[in-house]
Amino acid sequence: MTTNPFEALQGYEHLVDKADAFFQSMQETHGTCVKCVPHCSDCCHAVFGLFLVEAVHLKRHFDELNGDKIKEALWRCNDTERALKRLEIKLKAHETDPQMGARIFATERIRCPLLDENAECILYPYRPITCRVYGTPTKIHGKPHVCGKSGFERGPSYPAFDLDGVYGDLFNLSKELLEDFGEKDLDKASLLISVCKAMRTPVDELINETFRDPFEGPS
Numbered sequence: 001m002t003t004n005p006f007e008a009l010q011g012y013e014h015l016v017d018k019a020d021a022f023f024q025s026m027q028e029t030h031g032t033c034v035k036c037v038p039h040c041s042d043c044c045h046a047v048f049g050l051f052l053v054e055a056v057h058l059k060r061h062f063d064e065l066n067g068d069k070i071k072e073a074l075w076r077c078n079d080t081e082r083a084l085k086r087l088e089i090k091l092k093a094h095e096t097d098p099q100m101g102a103r104i105f106a107t108e109r110i111r112c113p114l115l116d117e118n119a120e121c122i123l124y125p126y127r128p129i130t131c132r133v134y135g136t137p138t139k140i141h142g143k144p145h146v147c148g149k150s151g152f153e154r155g156p157s158y159p160a161f162d163l164d165g166v167y168g169d170l171f172n173l174s175k176e177l178l179e180d181f182g183e184k185d186l187d188k189a190s191l192l193i194s195v196c197k198a199m200r201t202p203v204d205e206l207i208n209e210t211f212r213d214p215f216e217g218p219s
Contacts, residue, residue, distance in 0.1 A: 019166070022161045033158075035151060041119045051171060054129070073113050077199060181207045
């Protein structure tokens with residue numbers, strides 16, 4: 001174990017800064033197309049998973065919230081996990097048709113348990129990178145994606161945030177985190193963890209526990 005086993009989180013903060021800088025740049029150059037406003041929660045209903053380094057970062061800040069907020073968020077997890085279980089059943093029904101499975105996954109709307117009753121993220125300053133760039137063009141698996149509520153149109157060429165590259169960085173940082181804690185099973189760096197799993201699981205268990213999260217799918 002290194003002197004600072006959480007050193008990988010510093011690398012994660014650099015990725016956060018990179019995402020925020022891109023979003024700010026898009027607001028400055030394509031402000032009429034970026035429609036993100038307070039209480040718009042479209043991105044809070046998209047289904048995605050967290051790499052280990054993201055999950056640990058989220059959990060550490062979640063534990064710093066006051067008791068009532070934590071209790072309410074964990075209560076919302078019950079509905080989220082039931083919805084994720086239904087999604088898992090749907091995906092298994094189409095496991096021989098990857099295109100249909102991807103379509104179902106991409107269009108599923110499941111409320112994030114961090115979204116409170118005022119349509120505000122209770123961990124907004126510490127939200128995942130996917131959330132930070134959602135309202136701008138992104139590139140996933142080499143293909144462009146954009147929020148349906150944005151003003152970006154088909155045809156024109158816009159700068160796109162390279163989520164493929166960031167996913168690779170998140171994998172490497174997760175692997176580094178496992179190594180720094182002396183974990184031998186480095187394959188866990190490729191697993192995606194649901195927000196609920198991150199909220200419910202102590203940091204040491206996230207790192208050392210050999211688990212397979214019920215939710216595993218593309219970010």
